[in-house]
Amino acid sequence: MTDKESFIRFLVECNALKFGEFQLKSGRIAPYFINTGMFDTGRKITHLGTHYAKAVHRYFSTGFDGIYGPAYKGIPLCVSTAMALADMGHDTGYVFNRKEAKTYADKSSTVGMALDGDTRLILVDDVITSGKAIRESLEVLKTSGNPKVKGIVISVDRQEKGTTEKNALTEVAQTLGIPIFAIVTLADITAFLHNQEINGQVILDDAMMEKIKTYLAQYGSA
Ligand SMILES: O=P(O)(O)OC[C@H]1O[C@H](OP(=O)(O)OP(=O)(O)O)[C@H](O)[C@@H]1O
Numbered sequence: 295m296t297d298k299e300s301f302i303r304f305l306v307e308c309n310a311l312k313f314g315e316f317q318l319k320s321g322r323i324a325p326y327f328i329n330t331g332m333f334d335t336g337r338k339i340t341h342l343g344t345h346y347a348k349a350v351h352r353y354f355s356t357g358f359d360g361i362y363g364p365a366y367k368g369i370p371l372c373v374s375t376a377m378a379l380a381d382m383g384h385d386t387g388y389v390f391n392r393k394e395a396k397t398y399a400d401k402s403s404t405v406g407m408a409l410d411g412d413t414r415l416i417l418v419d420d421v422i423t424s425g426k427a428i429r430e431s432l433e434v435l436k437t438s439g440n441p442k443v444k445g446i447v448i449s450v451d452r453q454e455k456g457t458t459e460k461n462a463l464t465e466v467a468q469t470l471g472i473p474i475f476a477i478v479t480l481a482d483i484t485a486f487l488h489n490q491e492i493n494g495q496v497i498l499d500d501a502m503m504e505k506i507k508t509y510l511a512q513y514g515s516a
């Protein structure tokens with residue numbers, strides 16, 4: 295089994311990949327959803343952090359000072375990635391933002407390592423759909439020391455349109471000049487799961503595959 299296949303299997307076994315009908319942040323109604331909140335035990339989040347740490351190391355080596363995870367789902371992602379990187383011999387910082395402003399004691403809008411204009415971060419997030427969340431999370435940093443974001447690693451590129459017809463990941467990478475890498479794409483997921491039995495069950499059958507194709511006809515952009 296390839297690394298990508300074992301990651302997809304892990305998504306399925308933790309129920310982090312669901313098929314059905316879901317409203318997304320962008321307002322799109324999608325036939326599938328990735329919920330990294332389902333990595334809800336120490337073992338699962340450790341395993342997830344290891345996948346992210348390997349990807350961060352593969353694409354960015356040690357050229358960064360910390361891992362930034364946008365709230366909320368990015369919080370366990372940045373912590374578990376930093377822990378896994380430390381286990382791999384690269385002790386690095388981590389930081390996440392507050393979604394709501396805090397008005398007393400430590401009022402800063404980020405929690406974790408100190409940030410300044412020389413800090414080099416890697417942003418980790420769960421998925422990219424339209425790219426809105428990633429753009430918003432980069433804005434937050436401008437008023438929090440203005441660190442440099444050297445790259446972005448996500449679990450799944452849903453391979454959808456951004457603000458134009460272009461793929462959201464490519465659009466964000468090009469307009470912001472930040473390289474983005476996904477552990478897997480939707481195409482990897484469908485290629486592996488279509489009519490494939492996992493623990494005795496096919497979760498992506500022909501009918502669901504048709505729904506995904508219909509959705510992609512409207513929002514897809516590979
Ligand atoms: O590319 P986009 O169209 O922006 O969509 C993807 C984003 O939407 C969700 O964020 P949300 O703020 O809903 O996440 P949370 O559950 O972590 O608070 C998800 O965690 C991604 O970050």
Ligand SMILES: O=C(O)c1cc(=O)[nH]c(=O)[nH]1
Nearest residue numbers: 318319320327328421423
């Ligand atoms: O676009 C979204 O809002 C979204 C998609 C997805 O697969 N998972 C998620 O948490 N959010």
